Amino acid sequence: MEELMKDIGSRLRDMREILEIPVSEMAQVTGATEADYLASEAGERDFSFTFLFLAAQRMGIDMTDLLTGESPHRSGYTLIRRGEGLPIKRREGFLYYNLAPFFKGRLAEPFEVTAPATDDARTCSIHLSSHEGQEMDYILSGSLRVRIDQHEELLTEGDAIYYDSGRPHGMVAVDGACRFLAFVMSEKDVSQEDQTC
Secondary structure, three states: OHHHHHHHHHHHHHHHHHHOOOHHHHHHHHOOOHHHHHHHHOOOOOOOHHHHHHHHHHHOOOHHHHHHOOOOOEOOOOOOOOOOOEEEOOOOOOEEEEOOOOEOOOOOEEEEEEEOOOOOOOOOOOOOEEEOOEEEEEEEEEEEEEEEOOEEEEEEOOOEEEEEOOOOEEEEEEEEEEEEEEEEEOOOOEEEOOOOO
């Protein structure tokens, strides 16, 4: 993992320098302090989905370029076999696998997600984030407590929810881990709000 963080940080630094973007601008774009941003470039700090999305967007590249050093190049179709998605850390404890990282011109980011078991999942405050666009989540197994604005829903296997992801939203697994498919359709800004559970 440390080697991967250093590789991503190196690609981030190289691209910023090629494009002559000041550290201060990248820090502001990604919502980090300059010190934290530089720690990310040095591979000393883990990368969230939001951070990488915003950095790639500012640089005018696909997030896959930063994660792998390879640009999306497939068209027509792409195939990901079981367990072969591109792992992305999006939130502490959550496992995200991008299911189409090398498809050029994607209209959505499809993920297989595993939300971890949480002891106080029925009562904790839910971490909220927002980004322009829309999202759909489909539960494969387990239960998921979902909050969108002030509304909460409990989803179980076979349930789906589609929503405006510009509204603050978040989720937590209930009664054990939960696996679901998430389709993120985003055009621009990704920003974080509350950070609790």
